[in-house]
Amino acid sequence: MSSKKKEAFFAPIGLAHSSNGVVDKAVDLPASTTATPKQLGLSSKSLLEMFRQMVLQRKFEERSMQMYQKGKFGGFLHLYIGQEAISTGTAFAFNGDDDLITAYRDHGWGLVRGISARQGMAELFGKAPGCSKGKGGSMHFANVKEHFWGGYGIVGGHVPLAGGLAFANKYQGNKRVTACFLGDGAVHQGALHETLNMCQLWKLPCIFVVENNGYAMGTAVQRHSTGEIWERALGYGMKHRVFNGMDVLTVYENMKEIAAEVRKDSMPWFVEIRTYRYRGHSMSDPQKYRTKEEMDEFQKLDPIERLRTLLLSDKSITDKKLEAIEKEVEEEVLDAITYADEAPFPEPEALYEDMFAGDNPIFHT
Numbered sequence: 289m290s291s292k293k294k295e296a297f298f299a300p301i302g303l304a305h306s307s308n309g310v311v312d313k314a315v316d317l318p319a320s321t322t323a324t325p326k327q328l329g330l331s332s333k334s335l336l337e338m339f340r341q342m343v344l345q346r347k348f349e350e351r352s353m354q355m356y357q358k359g360k361f362g363g364f365l366h367l368y369i370g371q372e373a374i375s376t377g378t379a380f381a382f383n384g385d386d387d388l389i390t391a392y393r394d395h396g397w398g399l400v401r402g403i404s405a406r407q408g409m410a411e412l413f414g415k416a417p418g419c420s421k422g423k424g425g426s427m428h429f430a431n432v433k434e435h436f437w438g439g440y441g442i443v444g445g446h447v448p449l450a451g452g453l454a455f456a457n458k459y460q461g462n463k464r465v466t467a468c469f470l471g472d473g474a475v476h477q478g479a480l481h482e483t484l485n486m487c488q489l490w491k492l493p494c495i496f497v498v499e500n501n502g503y504a505m506g507t508a509v510q511r512h513s514t515g516e517i518w519e520r521a522l523g524y525g526m527k528h529r530v531f532n533g534m535d536v537l538t539v540y541e542n543m544k545e546i547a548a549e550v551r552k553d554s555m556p557w558f559v560e561i562r563t564y565r566y567r568g569h570s571m572s573d574p575q576k577y578r579t580k581e582e583m584d585e586f587q588k589l590d591p592i593e594r595l596r597t598l599l600l601s602d603k604s605i606t607d608k609k610l611e612a613i614e615k616e617v618e619e620e621v622l623d624a625i626t627y628a629d630e631a632p633f634p635e636p637e638a639l640y641e642d643m644f645a646g647d648n649p650i651f652h653t
């Protein structure tokens with residue numbers, strides 16, 4: 289390839305780089321819901337809980353980033369900042385015993401499924417009281433008691449596990465729904481397609497959700513994927529939907545509807561939720577593949593700010609009230625840092641524990 293051709297091939301696809309005058313977006317966001325919270329059955333109290341949860345996820349990760357930069361822990365750190373409406377809207381839409389499983393961008397999922405800031409931060413620091421006993425780290429948050437089956441580092445590797453969870457739920461006739469979250473970069477993994485085929489054939493109650501944030505590491509979705517992501521569903525005759533993931537109400541409405549259908553007819557769904565990650569792929573990402581203009585454009589759509597605006601349109605909720613929630617969360621996260629810093633590392637013998645399912649009491653309940 290000539291150097292000129294090479295340059296064109298690798299040029300960022302962001303807003304400032306569109307050659308034909310048409311704005312190329314990293315992701316094309318569908319319109320968000322027009323339903324009001326009342327129509328969705330959401331009280332002001334629930335909306336405030338959603339706000340608190342999204343702020344917790346955001347502040348937890350902002351502080352995690354600082355701790356990483358301070359050298360408090362190493363390894364990988366993938367931030368979910370910008371995507372919090374998806375974890376929050378889904379968890380609020382689902383029953384507490386519906387099963388969730390995701391990839392390595394997993395902190396928000398853990399926090400919304402009962403991992404405390406202390407347990408989460410201790411896990412990042414590799415400390416014994418962490419949610420995975422300090423042996424998993426950032427990519428392996430899990431809280432199986434609350435039906436969060438964890439984060440996984442191998443792209444697409446967790447997808448067959450979701451099929452297994454759905455199979456178990458159908459076999460037990462417990463009406464639980466499984467939702468499996470994956471990135472746009474995982475859509476071309478064979479494991480996904482094998483699982484989609486099996487789930488459709490065996491009518492398993494599973495929702496496969498692609499969080500399309502526009503990039504797989506530094507590769508724009510338009511460069512790694514032919515056609516639209518959701519079109520993968522067509523090959524399996526699977527029910528499907530695409531919606532906006534920058535608005536928590538839209539996520540809540542759609543996931544609630546889809547979960548109710550899955551519970552009713554035990555047929556799988558393939559869902560594409562369009563979103564945007566505000567930080568790099570991981571901590572060592574110079575982000576040369578996107579432009580500042582593009583990032584600024586999506587920053588205007590911050591899902592937390594959107595919810596704040598909605599809350600403030602209710603005259604009974606004041607700025608002061610929201611600031612008090614933010615302050616409380618900030619203190620919770622700072623306390624978690626002190627806790628994690630002072631907590632002990634696992635004992636060396638812990639290396640030999642939790643190796644087999646038989647050792648783990650959760651599999652016997």
Ligand SMILES: Cc1ncc(C[n+]2csc(CCOP(=O)(O)OP(=O)(O)O)c2C)c(N)n1
Pocket residue numbers: 393441442443444470471472473474475501503504505569
């Ligand atoms: C099987 C496999 N191949 C490659 C990698 C290296 N890798 C880590 S993350 C990633 C990109 C995945 O992007 P996407 O699925 O869109 O998720 P996102 O990071 O956007 O959440 C790749 C290729 C891996 N972890 N596993």
